[in-house]
Amino acid sequence: MPQMIQRTETCPICRMPVKTDGAEYVEKREGRLYFFCAPGCRDKFLAGACCAKPKGRWGHFLDRLAKANAKEFGTSGPSCCN
Ligand SMILES: [Zn+2]
Known part of the structure; x- marks a missing residue:
């Protein structure tokens, strides 16, 4: 083997x-591959949601918002956007 x-x-x-090897869900954007x-x-990515997250203060704010939501509602699945 x-x-x-x-x-x-x-x-x-x-x-x-x-895993990038045999990844099923791959998208290319701006010359970059996303898995x-x-x-x-x-x-969600294709919908242009949180992946185009701005950097800096606004991005930081969104991160905190996501964490606060996770704390309040729990993280039962992939849900960084809402
Ligand atoms: Zn995911």
Whole structure:
């Protein structure tokens, strides 16, 4: 059995690690490949939701908002956008 190096990328929606090898949900944007853990995450990405998250203060604010929501409503699934 050959030694395979498992490469993983982070799902930009829910921050889950995604194996790039044989990844099912991949999108290309601005010359970059994005790997998604689930079709739902890819859909959110395609909808232009949180993945185009601005950097800086606004992005920081959104992060805090997402964390606050997670605290209040729990994280039962990939849901960084709402
Ligand atoms: Zn995901």
